[in-house]
Amino acid sequence: MSATQITSYIQIHPLDNVLVALVDLPAGTRINFNGQSFDLLTAVQAKHKFTLTALAPGNQIHMYGVLVGKASENIPLGTAITVDNVVHAAEDYALGERKTQWQQPDVSAFADQTFMGFHREDGSVGTANYWIVIPLVFCENRNVEVLKEALIGKLGFKKPKSYENEVDSLIALYHTGKSVEDILNADLQRSVVVSPANQLFPNIDGIKFLNHDMGCGGTRMDSDTLCGLLAGYITHPNVAGATVLSLGCQHAQASILQDEIRKRDPDFKKPLVILEQQKLGTESKLLEEALKQTFAGLMQANQQYRSPAPLSKLCIGLECGGSDGFSGISANPALGHLSDILVTLGGSVILAEFPELCGVEQELSDRCVDVPTAERFMGLMTTYNALAEATGSGFYANPSPGNIKDGLITDAIKSAGAAKKGGNSPVTAVLDYPDKVSKPGLNLLCTPGSDVESTTAEVASGANIVLFTTGLGTPTGNPVAPVIKISTNTALYNKMPDIIDINCGTIIEGRESIEEAAERLLRYMIDVASGNIKPKAVELGQDDFIPWKRGVSL
Known part of the structure; x- marks a missing residue:
């Protein structure tokens, strides 16, 4: 999507047979797309999808150019797809040819950039101490x-913010004989964070x-x-x-x-x-x-003191939580372009959350640098899904109620958008939890889709900064690695400014291209890595830490 494109619906990939609504579209809205004109038969909320063709039961639905579901009933042209008329479906995968050729981005603007970090004896560089x-x-x-x-x-x-002043206000009201209704309608004395x-x-x-x-x-x-x-x-x-x-x-x-x-x-x-x-x-x-x-x-x-370090010393974890129907077309592809820039500069990137790679296994395995790496990835995916299915809950059960409400109605739709965080570079290594990153480039790490468990694991594997996209809002942080929260839409950025650092809703609104947003985010990340800016999760003391028990967690 270009920085000047302003529209109310888009097709993500030329092979897709659904369009994504960028704004709420009432029933009867006239759709004009690629020489085709029709009226919407149903209202379509922003972030949700509607059909470009009539579908019969069993017909395939494609988004991002991949299979993401099948019609479970007749779906007329111009109808919203929902959990009631679509079921999860994804392509099978097998060992294929290596597809490691890729177009590296222009990194001239960042080639000589450094960040101020803590140099350790093992050669790594910290973004904090x-x-x-x-x-x-x-x-x-x-x-x-x-x-x-x-x-x-x-x-x-x-210390994290205390609400003791608010409690003192409530106690004072209680002692003066105020009613329950008075308490519920009271204006409380606000606590002030004192450094x-x-x-x-x-x-x-x-x-x-x-x-x-x-x-x-x-x-x-x-x-x-x-x-x-x-x-x-x-x-x-x-x-x-x-x-x-x-x-x-x-x-x-x-x-x-x-x-x-x-x-x-x-x-x-x-x-x-x-x-x-x-x-x-x-x-x-x-x-x-x-x-x-x-x-x-x-x-x-x-x-220990901060001193200059090249961007190749950055290892970023890529995470999403509280995702929505805009995640795969705004914040996630912006992270993907940033990832490609960092990989080109010699840095390391971690893409995790294996249940949210369902449906894109073929693409990722083909991008693995060699056959053993591809086989390791496919083996971990197969084993993980089999364990989930043995308990009656395969990858298909990954989307949360919040995901579904905001347009991610199958795991494959969610996964196809989530994988965009990994950009286009070859996969240099596949790690099983809790292995450590030892190679530059794009690393795949086997973790659950649960954002705290996955973030905890990414940091253990060496991520010295985490980029976290969200469409619904989540406070997730980490005890030792700064977590930068990136909104997929401007409404969320304005609604939850206490936990969101960066807005990528500008992409949806046509005010910024994916590449421009990625470079803006990278500059912000360098400031965070240098200690010049503290992300909201750090300021709030959001120190989430949940080890993964190797049972089933989606």
Whole structure:
């Protein structure tokens, strides 16, 4: 879509037999498209699709040039497609020829760009400098919270916004005898976020505390995988050092964690504190030792400074959540063009959420650089979908009620748009959760479609910044990697400015091309990577962290 194109409906791909409404279209609206004229038989809401031909039961529906569904009943020309008249369908896939030739974008405007990052001994570069405190098992969650309460305020790190003033207002109204109706209609005194006056360690962006409900009581595979995930965070370029609390008897042993750390960084030299409660004895001994060693580690981490780094040192995670019918034609393709720019510059990109690649397997497997990589991708997709179907919920069940309400009525429609985040470059590697990125270029990472689980995994694999598109709005963030939230439509950007950073609704409105939006986003991302701008999720302290249990999660 060009920067000057303003219309009320579009065809995404020449092979598509449906059009996408860009605005609400009432029944009776005259449609003129490619020499064809007809009136809409039904109203079509913005983001939804309507037929370009009459369809009989079983007829295929194509979007983005791929099969995304089949008619479940007769659908006349000019009728909205819905969950009532369409069922999910996707093409089969098989090993094909390598299709790795692609048109690299012009990157001259960014060839000499740098960002200000934290250089680590393993050669990676962080976009932030955090200390993390992690429990190896859920039994230690309370002790992690005690450390958080003790450290954050005293060291001058910013706390998330409190609503204590609002509660004080309610208490005061209660004491004056106000009714329930008075309470519900009251204007409350607003809390004000006050930044700490003195941060003891100015070169540290914060201490992050990563609670979870795993480590014991589940399968050994889950606990081993958890150790790999935590090792990914400890060795992450945005992390200066870590404190790990272990009970001692759990499945997720400290020795397994240390093995996973060595797999990712054989010469690991960051400050690392591992304390076992059953060895130390009392809780007070554990916490006193944790405080002393963590404080000493913070002193070392504070010696790190930002310095220039090439954009090739960026590893971006691509994510979407609360997607809508505009995701695949605005924000996601903008991320795709940005991804192609970064790959051309030698950087790394992670495309995850395997349930949301259903229907585009053939294209992605053909783009894999060699046959083993293609076979690995297809094998992971087949195994994952089979596990889902064994529980009565295949990939077809991925779209959420919010997705469906806003135009993504089959998983293949959602997937075809979601895959646009990956651009057009060859797939250099396929990773299984929680593997680490080791090659530049486009990496496919097996994760669920659940945005927090997937974002958690992308960061563990090395993403030092995450680009997150949303059409409905979601506050998702991450403890150590800045998450930039990008809206697919302007209405959302205006409605939820407290969680959205960038608006790509300009593409839908014809005010900006996909390429222009991508370059605007890349400049913003460089500022975030340099610490000049804090995304809304960082400002809000939105530290979402959910490890994936390798059971079925869509």
